[in-house]
Amino acid sequence: MKNNAKAIAIRQLSLAAMVFIGSTLAGLASAQSDIPSFKESDPVSDYLDAIDSAEAELSAYSLELSDLYLGLGKSHLSNREYDRARRAFQRGMQIERVNFGLNSLSQTPYLMSIAEAESFLGNWDESQKALENLYLINTEAYGAQDPRMLPVLDELLDWYLGTYSDRSTNGGYQNLVISEKLGTRMQSILNQTDDLSDPAAPQLYRKLSHLHYSIANHIKEHGEPAETGFTFNAASTTSSANSTSHMHYRRGKLALQKVVEALELRDDTSAREQANAIAELGDWYLVFGQRASANQTYKLAYDFLGDSDQSEQLQEALFGEAKLIKFTDLSNTAMQESFNDGALGEGALEKGAVEISMAITTNGVPRNIEIINPPEDLDNNVRRTIFKDIRAQRYRPKLVEGAPISTEIQFPYGIKQTAETRD
Numbered sequence: 001m002k003n004n005a006k007a008i009a010i011r012q013l014s015l016a017a018m019v020f021i022g023s024t025l026a027g028l029a030s031a032q033s034d035i036p037s038f039k040e041s042d043p044v045s046d047y048l049d050a051i052d053s054a055e056a057e058l059s060a061y062s063l064e065l066s067d068l069y070l071g072l073g074k075s076h077l078s079n080r081e082y083d084r085a086r087r088a089f090q091r092g093m094q095i096e097r098v099n100f101g102l103n104s105l106s107q108t109p110y111l112m113s114i115a116e117a118e119s120f121l122g123n124w125d126e127s128q129k130a131l132e133n134l135y136l137i138n139t140e141a142y143g144a145q146d147p148r149m150l151p152v153l154d155e156l157l158d159w160y161l162g163t164y165s166d167r168s169t170n171g172g173y174q175n176l177v178i179s180e181k182l183g184t185r186m187q188s189i190l191n192q193t194d195d196l197s198d199p200a201a202p203q204l205y206r207k208l209s210h211l212h213y214s215i216a217n218h219i220k221e222h223g224e225p226a227e228t229g230f231t232f233n234a235a236s237t238t239s240s241a242n243s244t245s246h247m248h249y250r251r252g253k254l255a256l257q258k259v260v261e262a263l264e265l266r267d268d269t270s271a272r273e274q275a276n277a278i279a280e281l282g283d284w285y286l287v288f289g290q291r292a293s294a295n296q297t298y299k300l301a302y303d304f305l306g307d308s309d310q311s312e313q314l315q316e317a318l319f320g321e322a323k324l325i326k327f328t329d330l331s332n333t334a335m336q337e338s339f340n341d342g343a344l345g346e347g348a349l350e351k352g353a354v355e356i357s358m359a360i361t362t363n364g365v366p367r368n369i370e371i372i373n374p375p376e377d378l379d380n381n382v383r384r385t386i387f388k389d390i391r392a393q394r395y396r397p398k399l400v401e402g403a404p405i406s407t408e409i410q411f412p413y414g415i416k417q418t419a420e421t422r423d
Contacts, residue, residue, distance in 0.1 A: 044072065044076065051068050051072065054068060061098045061099065063099055065092070066095040066099075066106075066110075067092070069095065070088075070109060070110060070113065073113055074113070077120075083117075083121065085117045086117040089110050089113040089117060090110075093107050093110035093111065103137045107134070107137060108134055111133055112134065114127075115131050115159065119422055120422060122423060124167070124422075131159065134152070135152065135156065145189055145192060146189075147189055147195075147198075149185070150190075150200065150204060153182050153183075154204060156182050157182050157211065158207075160175045160176075160179045161210065161214060163175060166421060167421050171421065173218065176215055180211065180215060183212075186204065186207075187208060190204065190258075196258065196265050198262075201258070202259045202263055205258040206255070206259055206280075208251070209253075209256045209284065212249070212251045212252035212255070213284075213287070213327035214327075216245045216252075219248075224244060252284060253284055253285075256277075256280055259277050259281075260274075260277045260281060263277050271307075272314050275304045276301070276318060278297060278300055278301035278304060279318060279319075279396065282296075282301060282396070283327070283394075284327070285297060286364050286394060287325055287394050291363050295403070295404060298319070298396075298402065299403070301319075315399075319396075319398065319399035320398065321398055321407070322364075322395045322396060322409050324393055325364070353415060354415060355371070355410060355412055355413075356369065356370070356371060356372070356412070357370045358409060359407070359408050359409075360398070360408075362397050362404040364394045364395045364397050366390050366393065369390055369391070386413060386415070
C-alpha cells in the first residue's frame with residue numbers, strides 16, 4: 001500500500017511539475033514576444049533556466065529534471081561541448097538512479113548518451129563501460145536469453161558498427177571484437193526462439209549479415225590480428241585469413257537466407273520487398289566472388305517479379321540500372337549515398353562534388369572510371385582516393401530478361417576530406 005501511495009504521489013508531483021515547467025517556458029516565450037528579438041533563443045540557456053525553475057519549485061531530484069538534463073546534454077553535444085554534455089547526462093542518470101534504483105532500465109538513454117559523449121572525448125574505454133552497464137541492467141531485468149534483449153543488442157550493435165569508422169585500425173578492430181560477441185548473443189536468442197514470424201526478424205538477420213561483412217572486409221583490408229579473442233585465428237597467414245573470411249561469408253549468407261524465409265511468412269510482404277531480399281542474397285554471392293550463384297539468384301528475383309502486378313515497372317525499378325551494393329555503411333558513406341540517392345552523405349566533411357562516369361561489368365566491377373570536367377584545383381591525391389574508393393566497391397549489374405549486362409553510368413561523387421579518428 002505504501003508503495004502504491006508513493007507511486008501515486010510521484011505521478012501527481014510529476015504532472016504538477018510538467019504543468020509548471022510548461023507554463024514557465026510558455027511565459028518566457030510570451031514575454032520574449034513583446035520584446036524586440038536581437039538573437040535566436042539558446043537551447044542551452046533555455047534548459048538551464050528550466051532546470052533552475054524546476055529545482056526551486058520541486059526538488060533537486062525531481063523526475064522532471066532527468067529529462068531536462070538529457071535535453072541539456074544533447075544541446076551541449078550539438079555545440080560540441082562534450083565535457084559539459086557528459087556532466088549533464090551523468091546528472092540526469094543520477095536522478096534516475098535516486099528515484100528508481102541503481103539497476104533501473106530508465107537509465108538506458110543516459111548511458112547511450114554518455115557513451116557518445118565519451119567517444120567524442122576519445123575516451124573509448126569509458127564508452128565501453130557505459131554500454132556494458134546498459135547491457136548488464138537489461139540482463140538483470142530480463143535475463144541474457146530473453147527475446148526482450150534483442151532490441152538492446154540491436155542498439156548496441158548499431159553503436160559499435162556505427163563508430164567503427166571513427167576509430168583507428170586497432171580501435172576499429174576492438175569495435176568488431178565487441179560487435180561479434182553481441183552478434184553471437186543475438187544469434188543465440190534467435191536460434192532459441194526460432195520465430196521468423198516476428199516482424200523484427202528480417203532486420204535483425206540483416207544486421208547480422210552486415211556484421212559478418214564488416215568483419216570479412218576488415219580482414220581483407222588489414223589482415224588478421226595476431227591476437228586471440230576474435231574469430232580470427234592466432235596465426236596471421238593468407239590461408240587462415242581466407243578460411244576466416246569464408247566462415248563469415250557462410251554466416252552472413254545464412255542470415256540473408258533467413259531474411260528471405262521470414263519475409264515469405266509475412267502476409268503483408270510486397271512482391272518488391274520479397275524480390276529485393278532475394279536480390280540481396282545475390283549481392284552477397286557477388287561480393288564474395290560467387291558469380292554463378294549470384295547470377296542464378298538475380299534471375300530468381302527477376303522472375304519472381306514477373307508474376308506480380310506491374311511486373312515490368314518493378315523489374316525496371318530494381319534491376320533497370322546498376323546499383324551500389326551496400327552491406328555496410330562503415331566506409332565511404334558519402335559515395336554510397338550520393339551514388340544511390342544523388343545526395344552527399346550526412347556528416348561528410350564536404351568540399352564539393354564531382355561527376356563520375358564509369359562502366360559496370362556483368363560481374364559488378366567498375367571499369368573505365370573518369371571524372372567528368374574535373375575542377376582545375378582537384379588534387380592528385382584526392383583523385384587517387386576517389387578512384388581507390390570506387391574500385392573497392394561492387395555493384396549489382398543491370399539485368400535484361402534476368403541476365404546481367406555491362407552498362408555505363410554517371411553519378412555525383414561527394415569529395416570529402418579525411419576525418420581524424422577519435423582515438
